Amino acid sequence: MRIGFIGLGRMGLPMATRLLAAGHQVTGCDINPAATAAFAARGGSIAASPAEAARDAEATLSMVLNDAVLHTVADGVLAGAAPGHLYADLSTVTPGASAAVAARAKAAGVTYLCAKVSGSVGLAEEGGLTLFASGPRAAFDRLEPAFAAMARLVRHVGDGEAAATLKLVHSLIIGVYSAMIGEALAFGERGGLTLDTMVDILEAGPLGSKQLTLKAPVLKQRRFDAPPSDIDTAAKDMDLILQTAREATTPLPLASAVRQMMAMAQAHGQGKREIYAILETFEALSNIAPPAHLATNG
Numbered sequence: 001m002r003i004g005f006i007g008l009g010r011m012g013l014p015m016a017t018r019l020l021a022a023g024h025q026v027t028g029c030d031i032n033p034a035a036t037a038a039f040a041a042r043g044g045s046i047a048a049s050p051a052e053a054a055r056d057a058e059a060t061l062s063m064v065l066n067d068a069v070l071h072t073v074a075d076g077v078l079a080g081a082a083p084g085h086l087y088a089d090l091s092t093v094t095p096g097a098s099a100a101v102a103a104r105a106k107a108a109g110v111t112y113l114c115a116k117v118s119g120s121v122g123l124a125e126e127g128g129l130t131l132f133a134s135g136p137r138a139a140f141d142r143l144e145p146a147f148a149a150m151a152r153l154v155r156h157v158g159d160g161e162a163a164a165t166l167k168l169v170h171s172l173i174i175g176v177y178s179a180m181i182g183e184a185l186a187f188g189e190r191g192g193l194t195l196d197t198m199v200d201i202l203e204a205g206p207l208g209s210k211q212l213t214l215k216a217p218v219l220k221q222r223r224f225d226a227p228p229s230d231i232d233t234a235a236k237d238m239d240l241i242l243q244t245a246r247e248a249t250t251p252l253p254l255a256s257a258v259r260q261m262m263a264m265a266q267a268h269g270q271g272k273r274e275i276y277a278i279l280e281t282f283e284a285l286s287n288i289a290p291p292a293h294l295a296t297n298g
Contacts, residue, residue, distance in 0.1 A: 001057075003026050004027050004050070004059070005062075006064065007073070008029075009035065009065075017042050017125075020043050024149065027056070027057060028040075050073050050077045054078075055082075057085070064091045066093060070091055070093050074104060078104060078110055081108065085110045086139055088115040094243060094244050095160075098114045102114070113139050114133060114134045120228045128152045130151060132155045132163050171237040175234050175238050176258050185219070186283045186285070186286050199212070224274040227274035232272060234275045235262040235263070264281050265280075
């Protein structure tokens with residue numbers, strides 16, 4: 001297919017590259033010149049705007065930061081797209097923002113899919129993401145080969161904005177889980193246990209999980225710098241979750257408490273660190289001194 005791809009960031013660039021590798025003609029667009037240069041170096045074409053990216057494409061995909069950016073990008077895509085165009089947004093946004101874009105797309109004669117992904121940058125590079133979409137089934141079927149180039153598992157999950165809600169469910173679990181693990185490990189450290197001991201036993205026992213296995217070396221070695229996903233991003237997602245919950249009058253007491261812990265980490269300059277660095281925020285609350293090599297580095 002001829003595909004426009006808007007948003008060539010940490011996730012978008014490897015995803016667009018997978019499309020190229022699968023034989024699709026991909027035109028990329030990003031406000032960051034370094035991102036477009038990287039995509040051009042991989043063989044992609046470059047558009048100066050979302051409208052230009054959509055103009056000669058059969059379908060446009062977007063992978064952007066938040067609701068506000070989605071609205072701006074969607075305006076451009078719909079300005080450039082011809083009737084019959086397919087537009088799928090892959091970003092983590094609120095269901096309300098996705099629904100608003102869907103309505104504008106329908107008025108423009110463009111078919112819109114609410115499509116989301118879960119997985120890390122590494123999985124994006126390998127084509128191992130999970131991709132799920134909601135909206136017209138016929139549009140999903142047309143885009144499924146392109147989706148399959150980027151993801152190991154591709155699934156249609158219903159109508160409307162079901163995929164946007166499902167992605168927020170995923171993000172809520174990740175945020176609360178990382179905080180729960182951080183709090184529990186700090187509690188154990190206060191009792192004299194080491195991170196290595198706790199993580200090894202937890203991972204091997206009935207509390208083990210794919211997530212804990214993925215993050216076990218990160219936690220034990222405190223590899224919290226230059227992460228694939230950081231506290232700022234997790235906090236942004238939690239804000240989207242809490243906004244959606246307020247609109248739906250759904251109480252989320254655990255998510256609210258976790259968001260405050262993220263705010264504490266951000267206030268201490270930790271926003272760009274790995275989400276599991278929230279452990280150190282709990283350690284600070286318990287007056288647990290950082291390891292010597294970290295203390296000497298400030």
